[in-house]
Amino acid sequence: MARKKRVNELGYSKSDYAGAPSTLCAGCGHNAIVGQMIAACYEENIPPEKLVKFSGIGCSSKAPTYFMNRSFGFNGLHGRMPSLATGALFADMSLIGIGMSGDGDTASIGMGQFKHVMRRNVPLVYVVANNGVYGLTKGQMSATAEEGLALKRQEQNKYMPIDIVWEALVGRASFVARGFSGDPKQLKALFKAALHHHGTAVIDVISPCVTFNNQDDSHHSYAWGKIHEVALHELSFVPPAETIKVEYAEGETAEVELHDGSQILLKKLGHDYEPDDRGAALQLLEDANKKNQLVTGLIYINPKQKSIFDIEYLPPSPLNRVPDEELRPSRESLGEVNAKMF
Amino acid sequence: MARKKRVNELGYSKSDYAGAPSTLCAGCGHNAIVGQMIAACYEENIPPEKLVKFSGIGCSSKAPTYFMNRSFGFNGLHGRMPSLATGALFADMSLIGIGMSGDGDTASIGMGQFKHVMRRNVPLVYVVANNGVYGLTKGQMSATAEEGLALKRQEQNKYMPIDIVWEALVGRASFVARGFSGDPKQLKALFKAALHHHGTAVIDVISPCVTFNNQDDSHHSYAWGKIHEVALHELSFVPPAETIKVEYAEGETAEVELHDGSQILLKKLGHDYEPDDRGAALQLLEDANKKNQLVTGLIYINPKQKSIFDIEYLPPSPLNRVPDEELRPSRESLGEVNAKMF
Amino acid sequence: MTKTKSASEPAVNDFSITVGTVNGSGSQTANMALVRAFFKMGIPVSGKNIFPSNIQGLPTWYSIRVSKDGYLARSETTEIVVAMNKDSFAEDLDKLVPGGIFLYADDIRQDITRDDVLLYPMPVKKLVREVEPPRELRDYLNNMVYVGVLAHLLGIEVEKLQQALDFHFDGKQKPIDLNMAVIGKAVQWAAENIDQASPYRVETMHGTEEYIMATGNTAGALGSIYGGLQFSAWYPITPATGLPEAVMKYRPILQKDPETGKYKLVVVQAEDELAAVGMAIGAGWAGLRSMTATSGPGLSLMAEYTSLAYYAEVPIVLWDVQRMGPSTGLPTRTSQGDINLAHYLGQGDTQHPILFPGSVTECFEFGWKALDLAEELQTPIFVLIDLDLGMNQWMTRPFQYPDTPIKRGKILWEDDLENLDWEWGRYLDKDGDGVPYRTVPGNTHPKSAYFTRGTGHDEYANYSEDPETWDANLKRLNRKFELARTMVPKPEIHLQEGAEIGIIAFGSTHPAVSEACDYLTADDVKVDYLRLRSLPITSEVKAFIREHDRIYVIEMNHSGQLHQIITLDMSDQSAKLISLTYNTGLQLTADWVKNAILAEEEK
Amino acid sequence: MTKTKSASEPAVNDFSITVGTVNGSGSQTANMALVRAFFKMGIPVSGKNIFPSNIQGLPTWYSIRVSKDGYLARSETTEIVVAMNKDSFAEDLDKLVPGGIFLYADDIRQDITRDDVLLYPMPVKKLVREVEPPRELRDYLNNMVYVGVLAHLLGIEVEKLQQALDFHFDGKQKPIDLNMAVIGKAVQWAAENIDQASPYRVETMHGTEEYIMATGNTAGALGSIYGGLQFSAWYPITPATGLPEAVMKYRPILQKDPETGKYKLVVVQAEDELAAVGMAIGAGWAGLRSMTATSGPGLSLMAEYTSLAYYAEVPIVLWDVQRMGPSTGLPTRTSQGDINLAHYLGQGDTQHPILFPGSVTECFEFGWKALDLAEELQTPIFVLIDLDLGMNQWMTRPFQYPDTPIKRGKILWEDDLENLDWEWGRYLDKDGDGVPYRTVPGNTHPKSAYFTRGTGHDEYANYSEDPETWDANLKRLNRKFELARTMVPKPEIHLQEGAEIGIIAFGSTHPAVSEACDYLTADDVKVDYLRLRSLPITSEVKAFIREHDRIYVIEMNHSGQLHQIITLDMSDQSAKLISLTYNTGLQLTADWVKNAILAEEEK
Ligand SMILES: Cc1ncc(C[n+]2csc(CCOP(=O)(O)OP(=O)(O)O)c2C)c(N)n1
Numbered sequence A, B: 001m002a003r004k005k006r007v008n009e010l011g012y013s014k015s016d017y018a019g020a021p022s023t024l025c026a027g028c029g030h031n032a033i034v035g036q037m038i039a040a041c042y043e044e045n046i047p048p049e050k051l052v053k054f055s056g057i058g059c060s061s062k063a064p065t066y067f068m069n070r071s072f073g074f075n076g077l078h079g080r081m082p083s084l085a086t087g088a089l090f091a092d093m094s095l096i097g098i099g100m101s102g103d104g105d106t107a108s109i110g111m112g113q114f115k116h117v118m119r120r121n122v123p124l125v126y127v128v129a130n131n132g133v134y135g136l137t138k139g140q141m142s143a144t145a146e147e148g149l150a151l152k153r154q155e156q157n158k159y160m161p162i163d164i165v166w167e168a169l170v171g172r173a174s175f176v177a178r179g180f181s182g183d184p185k186q187l188k189a190l191f192k193a194a195l196h197h198h199g200t201a202v203i204d205v206i207s208p209c210v211t212f213n214n215q216d217d218s219h220h221s222y223a224w225g226k227i228h229e230v231a232l233h234e235l236s237f238v239p240p241a242e243t244i245k246v247e248y249a250e251g252e253t254a255e256v257e258l259h260d261g262s263q264i265l266l267k268k269l270g271h272d273y274e275p276d277d278r279g280a281a282l283q284l285l286e287d288a289n290k291k292n293q294l295v296t297g298l299i300y301i302n303p304k305q306k307s308i309f310d311i312e313y314l315p316p317s318p319l320n321r322v323p324d325e326e327l328r329p330s331r332e333s334l335g336e337v338n339a340k341m342f
Numbered sequence C, D: 001m002t003k004t005k006s007a008s009e010p011a012v013n014d015f016s017i018t019v020g021t022v023n024g025s026g027s028q029t030a031n032m033a034l035v036r037a038f039f040k041m042g043i044p045v046s047g048k049n050i051f052p053s054n055i056q057g058l059p060t061w062y063s064i065r066v067s068k069d070g071y072l073a074r075s076e077t078t079e080i081v082v083a084m085n086k087d088s089f090a091e092d093l094d095k096l097v098p099g100g101i102f103l104y105a106d107d108i109r110q111d112i113t114r115d116d117v118l119l120y121p122m123p124v125k126k127l128v129r130e131v132e133p134p135r136e137l138r139d140y141l142n143n144m145v146y147v148g149v150l151a152h153l154l155g156i157e158v159e160k161l162q163q164a165l166d167f168h169f170d171g172k173q174k175p176i177d178l179n180m181a182v183i184g185k186a187v188q189w190a191a192e193n194i195d196q197a198s199p200y201r202v203e204t205m206h207g208t209e210e211y212i213m214a215t216g217n218t219a220g221a222l223g224s225i226y227g228g229l230q231f232s233a234w235y236p237i238t239p240a241t242g243l244p245e246a247v248m249k250y251r252p253i254l255q256k257d258p259e260t261g262k263y264k265l266v267v268v269q270a271e272d273e274l275a276a277v278g279m280a281i282g283a284g285w286a287g288l289r290s291m292t293a294t295s296g297p298g299l300s301l302m303a304e305y306t307s308l309a310y311y312a313e314v315p316i317v318l319w320d321v322q323r324m325g326p327s328t329g330l331p332t333r334t335s336q337g338d339i340n341l342a343h344y345l346g347q348g349d350t351q352h353p354i355l356f357p358g359s360v361t362e363c364f365e366f367g368w369k370a371l372d373l374a375e376e377l378q379t380p381i382f383v384l385i386d387l388d389l390g391m392n393q394w395m396t397r398p399f400q401y402p403d404t405p406i407k408r409g410k411i412l413w414e415d416d417l418e419n420l421d422w423e424w425g426r427y428l429d430k431d432g433d434g435v436p437y438r439t440v441p442g443n444t445h446p447k448s449a450y451f452t453r454g455t456g457h458d459e460y461a462n463y464s465e466d467p468e469t470w471d472a473n474l475k476r477l478n479r480k481f482e483l484a485r486t487m488v489p490k491p492e493i494h495l496q497e498g499a500e501i502g503i504i505a506f507g508s509t510h511p512a513v514s515e516a517c518d519y520l521t522a523d524d525v526k527v528d529y530l531r532l533r534s535l536p537i538t539s540e541v542k543a544f545i546r547e548h549d550r551i552y553v554i555e556m557n558h559s560g561q562l563h564q565i566i567t568l569d570m571s572d573q574s575a576k577l578i579s580l581t582y583n584t585g586l587q588l589t590a591d592w593v594k595n596a597i598l599a600e601e602e603k
């Protein structure tokens, strides 16, 4: 009571961003996502009421219950989060949409909607909590599981894996990144950047399932990630207000300016990689996949790509607050319609 | 009657490969596909009974009715041809599957099954008759339509197009090609090669819809294709029996050997392109898309990738001819099962 | 009721024409010119397009009925046949009544197997050539020849044809002139070469003055727009496509801010029906008036999402323009076969109200009413029409401006929440009518947010697996359904003195059924008729059933789906509920109805 | 029928235990050890897992009933409660009957609010520590403490527990020893610290000798394999997952060629349910015995493809292991709410036979029978069970080897076609029973190939939009459905002298209903009982209904779906058909059935 609470610039404490207590397994990678999402929104001073959460079905898709209780949320159907979000976000374009999905939810049953939300560039932070397995249904193969993966009660994986980042790149997503639950700092920076991006921001987060797929040699385990992660850059995010103050060390940092004036700073880590070249990104992935590397960071961004809202010619004020009188065209107009009917 | 019929090595005439008369529009690109498919099967001496045809729904998906009446065929559901083919082809693995689909059928409603049949590498000649429009429902936008396309009664296309070839590449298809209905010679060679490929062979055929999307500036029109086509190579196909006889002009021709010993010959056309490097292929597409080029030819092939049949450990004789007695496990075995039940 | 007349006294304003053409040959222009000309002459008229699932080259038919009595159902007889298609020539000739007129393009002549009809070969190619049209238009103009010949034979005012073409080509002079030129040539040729008087004629009358012509799909789109539609997602499918396409057509005219150029109405062509309904549900959840439209196969794909909308209580309107099933079935033929599917769509226990417009103008009315109901009841509302009503041009009453203001149902914004004297819970049945209060995203009140899910939840939208909570919630949903019963459109009832039997029918079969009622009366079989306009059935429907000795439930499907649903609601009356089904893909006719009922009554 | 006994005379082999734990804590091992030990002691026993839709950390319950009379339904009372979960401590304590036993882990103790029960805190942590287990196993072993304490209290033979653990750990000595060590410690502790005699005891009897223990999902998988299953595609979904997983488990054991290592049975995990059913239909079409398994949401997604299989006449078996809906509902709770969905699945007019196994061993039997029926009728066959039957371990009769050879139906190969003296057409009803002959790919006879489609087709599989052809084909499909009525499994009927009322029930509710019948008899309400085993209802069912004054149709869903379907088939009997529904997600109990019927009878 007497202790002074830490608050952000809006005067909100972190608990204003909290959700229900997590019922995920202890150590589940998805918990790290929950934690960093809360931190990112808190630090970016986003009012919880301005956020709206969507998800499919799966352990990953339960995650939105564990952050931002003060935000609206809709836990939809397995593989069908993107359509739900697309429809809902038109209601008030000032809202920031967060879509949580899993690898099964996105790459198996949800492949179609995943692809199509990207080509529409619906403004949405689209997080795939990717553990290479079906957690909630207790350990079946997912479409991102590597060839040869062995799981209890299942037959060995016989098929080629789907690479979410690759799919997002050819799907022409305007923001494509990969994170790792074992690398929370980078995760937070990616979430911040994504929250400021105006378009579909796909973040493939390797997020281990400690209960069903965390064997050391599984490509979605903590151990494997720790060893094979190759961060493309050290990432930090500078909100719009502060961007003028930032100075860059010559040659060592690249910056990307987002449409609201904020910046992403990319400090080079030995690689000469700039996330604005889709061809290079595609090639990078091919090489990394061959070498079994887990490439993380901001892989591609095009802040200028028009979002569906830009394209649809909609008024800036929320559609769901249009008064009844304005919703119905005039009586006269119907007279004209009738008159033109032959 | 007196005139001697031309026949192939099996003694079949071309009419043995004919289907019902086409009810597609005169000039429809799909008719070229029908014609070249018949020619390829005839020339490759494939008994019609060894072929089995699958399709989704659309003008394109009607095409199988117009070739090979003597083959079994199943015109399934919109977007769901791949699953149908996957199940059916297990019945007799000596059959050659041909799957006909359209751009709407594959890239819109069918995206999920398209992606997943590739990762399983189901042996199937998967032809997408791609006209950038919904023909059968009379001219709506399809997911492959270029941004900005204008069609009658529709709003201008606002979304980014889906590139079938790109999708096939990151989907790890083992055979990826693009053809053009305005280039029937190449089409036939591609079909021949695909018929001999052991795995999913995706052929994206730009196949103009003369009724709804053949304006000169549409990216799926004859006119546009003629001007923008860039053939990667001159393609010819050498069946297994003849491969030894073939001699190559030094440095000018690359050959690809398929798993049955047949060969694809690729005569260079100025480009230094070899279809065995996925990274390069991805980059090629990015460049071509930027430059509005219609790249055609064999874009990628991996004849060694295991097919689902190799992986599933199935007997070589047709499963659908297993005699009843062998289908049911023995009475003794059930005794053991019961005994182990606790 | 036999329609052939002796040649001496021509039948005036009472016959049918069937035109057989090749599809993709542009015959729609010619056929619509005829229909519109009749209409402008004040003669009640209907036109029905019987087309194949194909774009070009297959046989297609158009049948036109003129009826001074206003009988506009498909007629089982045809008095005039126009044959423009070699492949269907023989079949078309067969269709004609004895004494009828057979017009055909002289270049497609086949064996003529009948001598009891009037034969007129038309020099189609020759007449068209005479107007020297551009090469690429030549084929399209062929059809104008039969328009001209018919104009002469039947006495159609050429000026009315001109008006029809003006409308069709939206005033574009060049095609109008070209088409009129062909008509002119044809009229002239007919006048010079046909000397026999036609047994069928038209005469100006005043039977269409209070009508317009439109399709049900257009009306549904307009009704939705006048209902304040804000979001529509869809996926192309015959015969529903016309509805969203009409929304797109009228969006810039009716819902675009003239100053800013901004739209108040969003339309998204989705990647499939799963996504279309998902988007519509997302929008409905977030507080937009939301709708999707599809047909059978698409509706099947919407099952899972509809089950979610039902249980999470999301308002959304689903139009199903029915075509013939099962499966892909006959995509260009009509049916009323999705009633079961729509009524119960989804896993677990679901039930949805359905509206059945019975005319084009009612498509408009139910367009806006459905959006009101969806938001008032916070549940999916279905509107079922069929290919016949959706795609054909019907003469219909002009669309009526809604007579009640837009109803948004129980929605709470910041101020409402602030002033509440009870603790709001998303699924709390405060009013005891089964309908809770809702909030929508964008509401900035700290108490407004809640989490929506398709899994078990309590009155405060918290996750719950508690058995009693689950059961209680389903029971509340049932109360809501019973409330719907009192709110959906009531039936239209046509009573006669002394009738002991009743008919229940709905939708596009209305013209056939009401025509049949007249014939039955003429045959001394008195019958009352209830045109059902919604499910669940209202008290008026129940009373109607109770008050009659036998009830014929007439529908265009195989298993008598409506009959089944009514039986379940009125099982104590089941003995008197008789199912009559017609299921060929063609529209119902008055003769079929009359004969089916007479056969039963004579049993 | 009250179950509490006075403390002086202990209830032998007749009580229920409820164990409340945290999910993911490995309590299944402990609970199954108890169930299996009772079973090995010859005592009829049932175990039911009431678990949350979650992997770790939430409350979960397991209830065990032992019953010398063989009553194995869920009991509404519980005589013993074991509390291992702090969060559900209070709730668990509340559940207990007066005089019951309350065991709890001493480290989670909460307020004890009752003084009418026997309380035993167990030093769980301490006892486990004493066996010095590896750290990571410690938590899992906690549960063995209550096993040991119960062994002492109830008189469970420790050797039987050993057998149970031997089985559970498949003979792996290390975990067996560790678990047994904890049990040993706990037995010893109980012997030393509990002096009161337990009011509940078990004694060896001979009630399980002809039984095995298995789940319905395993039985369904095995039954399918013994039915010659060749292809199965599936997508994970609770509670159906266990069925395909069991197919995968037994595939190498039963359908692998020992010499070549090749499989005769293909299993594909599909990308979703749309694909799973599509693959299964492809395989069925091509001549493989084919099956898929899912639950409500997945079944909704299968609607469109099932409509195709119905109309194109493709044999396929669909298992629906029902969970509670609508929507995602309660994924880990039981229900019989998909009957409507399955029976009519698809757009247009569709209707599908359904089999309802009523026991685990019948899951095996209907596993192979469904495959026969699908091929004999060339149509989708549904098998509906529920979470309770599918996922819980039941004592059941051993699986019986099929008593009829595999039936492949009317399939023509090269020789058959060669020797045919009539012209084969794929949809030609040669035999007049509605079932045509089919060929499958790979057949090299030049006349064998045909083109399959979901659009209209004639008897020779040619595309057709002809109205009469369409209508005739649907009528033939209806004949086929009537043939199915004569071929599906007949009901099991239990008659009593002088009963005037009857019960119809099916599936997992059988134990509750038959127990209730005994109670009702004891209360002088005589009742006959028909256990329905399939739809459409057979003549025996119709006769049963006709022969009784009132029929109670008992089912676990909200709207009485089976009651509706029967009403439609027997509308002249509808007045006597009374619907009783229980729909909380928990299993039905005998008390509920008895009370519901008594309440109606007393009306
Ligand atoms: C239509 C449908 N099919 C199947 C399921 C069952 N199901 C629930 S979650 C899930 C997979 C979840 O996997 P993923 O998306 O990877 O999430 P994770 O649990 O691994 O985080 C499945 C198959 C469902 N809910 N709905």
Ligand SMILES: Cc1ncc(C[n+]2csc(CCOP(=O)(O)OP(=O)(O)O)c2C)c(N)n1
Binding pocket: B057, B058, B059, B060, B061, B078, B101, B102, B103, B104, B105, B106, B129, B131, B133, B134, B135, B136, B137, B142, B209, C235, C236, C237, C238, C273, C297, C298, C301, C328
């Ligand atoms: C589930 C479902 N939705 C919609 C349709 C309607 N439909 C038929 S064909 C088609 C699109 C065909 O487009 P495409 O695949 O590009 O083939 P094309 O006709 O252009 O060759 C659609 C939407 C359908 N048959 N099934």
Ligand code: SF4
Binding pocket: A023, A024, A025, A027, A028, A029, A030, A059, A060, A131, A135, A136, A208, A209, A210, A211, A212, D055, D056
């Ligand atoms: S099962 Fe796996 S994915 Fe699910 S909560 Fe547990 S660790 Fe996470």
Ligand code: SF4
Binding pocket: B023, B024, B025, B027, B028, B029, B030, B059, B060, B131, B135, B136, B208, B209, B210, B211, B212, C055, C056
């Ligand atoms: S509509 Fe287009 S795609 Fe269809 S047949 Fe005609 S030209 Fe071909």
Ligand SMILES: [Mg+2]
Binding pocket: A058, A060, A102, A103, A104, A129, A130, A131, A132, A133, A134, A135, A142
């Ligand atoms: Mg996962």
Ligand SMILES: [Mg+2]
Binding pocket: B058, B060, B102, B103, B104, B129, B130, B131, B132, B133, B134, B135, B142
């Ligand atoms: Mg197309």
